Amino acid sequence: MEIRQVQSFVHVARLGSFSRAAETMGYSQSAITVQIRLLEEELGTKLFDRMGKKVSLTPQGKRFLEHANRILYEMNRTIMTMNEDRELENPLHIGTIESLCTAKFPRILSQFHTLYPKVNIQITLDSPEKLIRMMEHNELDLIYILDTPRWNKEWIKVMEAAEPIVFVASVNSEFALRKEMVLQDILGEPFFLTEKNANYRQALDQHLALGNRTLDPVLEISDTEFIIKMVERNDGLSFLPYFAVEKYIRSGRIAMLDVTDIDISMYRQIFYHKNKYKTREMSEFIRLITESENA
Template sequence: MELRQLQTFVQAAQLQSFSRAALQLGYSQSAVTVQIRMLEKELGTRLFDRMGKQVVLTAQGQKFLEHANTILYEVDRTRLSMHEDEELKNPLHIGTIESLCTAKFPAIVSRFRERYPQVKFQITVGTPEELIRMMEHDLLDMIYILDAPRWSENWVKAMELAEPIVFVASPSFWSEGSPGTGKAGETVPCAGLEGWREACTGHKTLDEILQEPFFLTEKNANYRQALDQYLASCHRSLSPVLEISDTAFIIQMLEQSRGLSFLPLFAVQKQIREGTLAVVKVDNVEISMYRQIFYHKNKFKTREMEQFIAFASEEENR
């Protein structure tokens, strides 16, 4: 029994396809088939049921998968322990969502690169569902997402932090005399991000804000889905005047024209500090999601992964 056979078996089990496993590993499909047959002959049992182009683990195959993952995990740990005193240099492939990539990753990656300049990054942007699927197929080292709390017995959760999703607008959005505004509609300055819940735009009702133009992310963004679900529970709905996946574009639109949006606090915290955007408090509406970092339980946590998690956690205190 060879390590490469175990690696091939695990890839085929995860991808449920010999052809996709061959593509991932750089083998021919016939080479993958031969390696699996050799394993089955040595173990004296069938590991896969062939169902057309798809392969599915048998009961014995599922049992062997647990042992194969344990063996490969220990091999990785042993190999990496031989280099614990060396500078970090293994590449990192991280999956994240667009808003986190724009708002959080530049600072984290820049600080990481200052400390460990030999580490090369690959960042893949997608929806939480896409990224989870990639993680489970061992196509990513870890994922950093914003979502409702997620859990699986196959994942390790390395970080979970609540993140408010807020209504935001330009300070000049509010007409003179609106609650929480100063002279000529100028918003009273806020006392730092810590007091965002007391942001100085005053209170609005849900019906009031639904009369205003909205610039929103597309419907597949999970915080947009959370807003739509909340509105549906209140027998309300809205039709945005602009939908786009690029949160940076939405922020520019808010700063330059009259409109509202619904975005994670981290995406607009810089603009709130600088006074170009302000939080709009809406009576009885508070929606939070969670920033979460995961990696697969069968993925050996490298020193590079460990340090990225530490930098991401430290970023919250900066």
């Protein structure tokens, strides 16, 4: 039994496809097929049911997957143990959303690069759902998302932090002078909002729908920095995660509104797949993020 056969088996099992496993590993599909056939012959059992283009594990395949994951984990742990004193240099691929990347990543990436200049970091920006799918297909090392609390037995969650979503306005707005207000007071104002597929925007729309109300923004855009600049110009209001607007509020450039009849929070969460060996590069990136949260 060869390690590459075990690796190919795990990729096919995880992706449910010989062709996708081949693409991910940089092999031809025929090479993957041969490796799996040789593995099945050596084990004396069928590992996959092949129904047209659909590939699924047999009962024996499910049993072997548990052993295969342990084999690869121990192999990777051995390699990492032998290289603990070596400088970090393996690439790191992180998935996150635009607003988190803009607000949280510049300082973390600067620290990481100072400590580990040889590590190449790739960042993919997308929606939480798409990032989760990429993580499950081994296309990302870890993901940092903003969402309702997520859990899956196949994932390892290393951080979860509540994040309030708040209404903001220019410091020159009449609403910035009020101590309290209700949602109805501001619904007639021009709003700049993220697009409807943003989960906190969806939460706002759902809250309004419960009261048979809607909000029609004058602008929808995924770029939170652009929205903040528009708000700062006193052109309207917005509804954004606190982490995205915190520095602007603290510097007195925009104001957070006290809207008393709505309370929406999301959760910043970091995951990686349980079958993904946590490299030193992953561990160090996670450490820097969690330390910045506790600072």
